[in-house]
Structures are given as structure tokens and as C-alpha cells.
Amino acid sequence: MKSKHQRLILALAALVAIIAAGLLAASALKDEAAYFYVPNDVKTKGVEPGKAVRLGGMVEKGSLRHEADGVTIRFTVTDGKAQVAVTFKGIAPDLFREGSGVVAEGAFDTQGTFVASNLLAKHDERYMPREMEGMQYDETTHQMKGAPKP
Amino acid sequence: MHAFANPAKFLSLARPLTPWLFWLGLTLILAGAACGLFLTPADYLQGDSVRIMYIHVPAAWLGMGGWSSMAIAALVQMVWRHPLAGVAGRAIAVPGALFTAICLATGSIWGRPTWGTWWEWDGRMTSMLVLLFLYFGYIALARASAEQAGGIGDNGGVSRVTAIFALVGAVNLPIINRSVVWWNSLHQGPSITMRGSTIDSAILWPLGLTMMGFSLWFGAIVLMRMRAILAQNKVEARLARRAREA
Structure with a gap:
């Protein structure tokens, strides 16, 4: 050799x-x-109240409520398996919206509500022009499907 | 392959190739950037900030591609002992580090309006920062061992320890690539995969231009640096000969 x-x-x-x-x-x-916990991790493993953690998932559609003071918002974060109620006082990022991803920094209170001190918006891997909003990427055909927003 | 390991043959090819790569690359970069700035539509969610993609993605590709090439050069150096392999490794390190830094900087600028933060310690960002530090380590190691060798030091190439470092550092590359899949991360998952692209073609197409343009440009920079190192070798060899004759 x-x-x-x-x-x-x-x-x-x-x-x-x-x-x-x-x-x-x-x-x-x-x-x-892992950069954050998803609601299902919280449900199965449990996170003690007061411990600083990040919680990530989707903002559940129809769950966003603005409080009367104008700066406090309440919403539900879901990963499709479990839900967690979140409150946040402050300015949310521009991309924060229902049905979109979010990473909240903060801690659980004793009632099991997540009190966020900071919100980060997480977007997914899809990029498309405005006219196509509302369409979905089809995993099998690799085409966009559904009707675009009028 | 052995033909290109000969510096004279390499130079006769590299010399005419450099301006072609340089100007073609620059043209494609400018064309891609102009198209990306003025012709493509804004993203439905991010608006105009999506245009940072046309710089950010090629920078990430070249930051990682640079280290991959250094690892291949290190393997060639260790196994076949080609004299040009070490020269190539040293020539790639600085532009590779530069593009990694550009990737981190543009990512940070992009992260502020979209995610709401300049920096977070998530898997993708942390592993990319580690890559930048690996580049710094490689550059420092190559330099230190060349100084220790004295004179031309490793003939303009890199020492064996430096080559081993390039191979070991390659472990970080699959970690960067998979970081958004293995761990929950703030950075989104891969958009362009073997199965297609989740970036709509109306937004995607200038990315091809800037990717190609930056890659050609990177090649031109590496060839220029290799030629400079080889020229320096020649100068030092001549000086040494003259010192002996005097």
C-alpha cells in the first residue's frame, strides 16, 4: 500500500x-x-412558576385581546397539542399577529399564565408577494394552493 | 489534479481567469441587487426588509462554502501533499471570515424589524458566530506557525496543525445547517430544500444572480490572494539566494 x-x-x-x-x-x-419551550413541553414536563423561560408557538387565531389600558395584551400560544395563556405589557413587534409565530420571554405565574416581559415575532420559511397572502404551500406538489386575498 | 498542483501551470490559468471572475461576478452582483431592490415585490409579511435576503443568503453560503473548501484543501494537503493546497487554504480564510461577518451583520439588521431583536442566542446564530471564531482561530494559527517556521514559513501554505484545525472545524458545518431543524429556534426553517422552494419565484429569482455573482467574486478574490502569496514566495526565495551569494 x-x-x-x-x-x-x-x-x-x-x-x-x-x-x-x-x-x-x-x-x-x-x-x-432548545431556544424555547413549546406549550406541549410545558404540559408534559412542567415549568415551575417564576423560572425565566422562553415560550414559543403560534398565536391562536381569535385569541388576541387588548386590555382597556391600551398597552396590555392577552393571547393564547399553541403548538397544536396544548395551549398556554400569555399576557404582555409593552410594544409588540410589527410582525406579531394572530396565526403567526411568537417567542415570548418571561415566567409563569402561580395560576399557570405566562407573563411575558418581551415578545419576539417568529416568521416561517415562506416568502411571497402581498397579492398571494392567504395561499398555502403544498408539500406534495410544491405549488402554492388556495385563493389569494381579494 | 496533479497538473494544477504545479504553481507555474496554476498561474498560467489563474492569471487570465481572475479578471473574468471579478468583472462577471461584480456585474451579476450589481444586476441582482438592482433587480432585488427595484423589480421584485415586497413580502406579504415582512414588507421591504425581505430584500436583505439578496445579500444575507449569498454571504451565509460563502461563509460556509469557504470553510468547506478549506477543509477539502486541508485534506488534499495532508494526503497528497500538494504544494498549492495550503496556499489555497490560507487564501480562502480571510474572505471566508469576511462573508461570515457580513452574514451575521445583515442577519442582525434583518432581525430587528422582523423578529424584534438584534441578537438572540438561538442555535443558528450561535453556530454561525462559532464559525466566525473558527475562522479567526485558523488565521491566527496559520500565522503563528508560519512565524515560528521563520523565513517564508510553510512556503506560503499553512502548517499541518492548521490543516488539522480546518478539518476538525468542519464539524460545525452540518451543525449550522441542521440547527434550525434539531432545535426550536427563532430563525425560520430552511426555505430552499431538495424538494423545492417556499420562497415564491417572484421574490426568489434575483437571489440566483447575487448567489452566482458573489461566488464568482469570491473565486476572484481567492485567486488574487493565491497569486499574491506565490509572488511573495518568489521574492523571498530570490532574496534568500542573493543573501547566500553575497
Whole structure:
């Protein structure tokens, strides 16, 4: 065997070992490195009141309420499996809206309501012109479907 | 492949290729940016801020593509001992770091109006910042070991330790790529996958121009830097010879 080939095999073996180690470490971090909890995590694992966490999910359609003081809002965050009630006092980002993604920073109170100190809007991977709003991306045909907004 | 490992043959190809890559790349970048700024529609949700995509996405692609090329160059250096592989690695590091920084900066500017924050420690952003620090580490390591070797130091290439560092650092690339899938993240999931694109074609098309343009430009910068390193080698070799003769 030429020394060149020996080096190639050695280098590739080392590379495979390093990548395997890296991926193993990353997958072990799966739970720890999550940026936020989804409502179902809260339901199944439980989060103690007062502990600073982030809660992420979709703002449930029709759940957004503005309080009389003008700065407090209440809404429900859902991941399709569980719901969490959230209150927030302050200025929400422009992209914050019903049916869209949100990441709230804050803590649970003793009644199980999430009191957010900061809101971040999370958008999904779809980009389209305004005329096409309301249409959906079809996973199977890779085409947009549904009627655009009039 | 062996033909291109010869610096003289490499130069005879690189010299005429550089201006082509440079000017074609620049033209495509400007055309893509102009189309992206004036011709495409605004996004239904984000409005005009979506146009940052035409710079942000190519910068991310080249930041990661740069390290991938450095890892390949490192493998070629270690296995086949090609003299140009180390030169290529050193030439790629600085523009690679630059594009990674551009990706982080434009991402931050984009994040403020859309997400409502300049910076968050989510998986995608953190792993991309780690890539920038890896670039800094590579540049520092290449320089330190060249200085230690004295004279031309590693013949303008990089030391073996630096090459190993490039290979080990490649572990971060799949982590960056998968970070939005493995972990809950603020950054959205991948838009362009093997199965298609969730970016509407009316918004997508100038991205092809800027991606191609920045890539050609990156190639031109790397070739220029490689030629500069090889020229420096020649100068130092000549000086050393003259010092011996005197």
C-alpha cells in the first residue's frame, strides 16, 4: 500500500470519527440547546412558576385581546397539542399577529399564565408577494394552493 | 489534479481567469441587487426588509462554502501533499471570515424589524458566530506557525496543525445547517430544500444572480490572494539566494 493511500485512509477515518463525535454531542444537546419551550413541553414536563423561560408557538387565531389600558395584551400560544395563556405589557413587534409565530420571554405565574416581559415575532420559511397572502404551500406538489386575498 | 498542483501551470490559468471572475461576478452582483431592490415585490409579511435576503443568503453560503473548501484543501494537503493546497487554504480564510461577518451583520439588521431583536442566542446564530471564531482561530494559527517556521514559513501554505484545525472545524458545518431543524429556534426553517422552494419565484429569482455573482467574486478574490502569496514566495526565495551569494 502506498503511503499516500495510507494517509488518505487515516485522514478519512479521523474525519468520520470527529464528525460522529460532533453529531453525537449535538444530539445530546437536543433538549438543552432548545431556544424555547413549546406549550406541549410545558404540559408534559412542567415549568415551575417564576423560572425565566422562553415560550414559543403560534398565536391562536381569535385569541388576541387588548386590555382597556391600551398597552396590555392577552393571547393564547399553541403548538397544536396544548395551549398556554400569555399576557404582555409593552410594544409588540410589527410582525406579531394572530396565526403567526411568537417567542415570548418571561415566567409563569402561580395560576399557570405566562407573563411575558418581551415578545419576539417568529416568521416561517415562506416568502411571497402581498397579492398571494392567504395561499398555502403544498408539500406534495410544491405549488402554492388556495385563493389569494381579494 | 496533479497538473494544477504545479504553481507555474496554476498561474498560467489563474492569471487570465481572475479578471473574468471579478468583472462577471461584480456585474451579476450589481444586476441582482438592482433587480432585488427595484423589480421584485415586497413580502406579504415582512414588507421591504425581505430584500436583505439578496445579500444575507449569498454571504451565509460563502461563509460556509469557504470553510468547506478549506477543509477539502486541508485534506488534499495532508494526503497528497500538494504544494498549492495550503496556499489555497490560507487564501480562502480571510474572505471566508469576511462573508461570515457580513452574514451575521445583515442577519442582525434583518432581525430587528422582523423578529424584534438584534441578537438572540438561538442555535443558528450561535453556530454561525462559532464559525466566525473558527475562522479567526485558523488565521491566527496559520500565522503563528508560519512565524515560528521563520523565513517564508510553510512556503506560503499553512502548517499541518492548521490543516488539522480546518478539518476538525468542519464539524460545525452540518451543525449550522441542521440547527434550525434539531432545535426550536427563532430563525425560520430552511426555505430552499431538495424538494423545492417556499420562497415564491417572484421574490426568489434575483437571489440566483447575487448567489452566482458573489461566488464568482469570491473565486476572484481567492485567486488574487493565491497569486499574491506565490509572488511573495518568489521574492523571498530570490532574496534568500542573493543573501547566500553575497
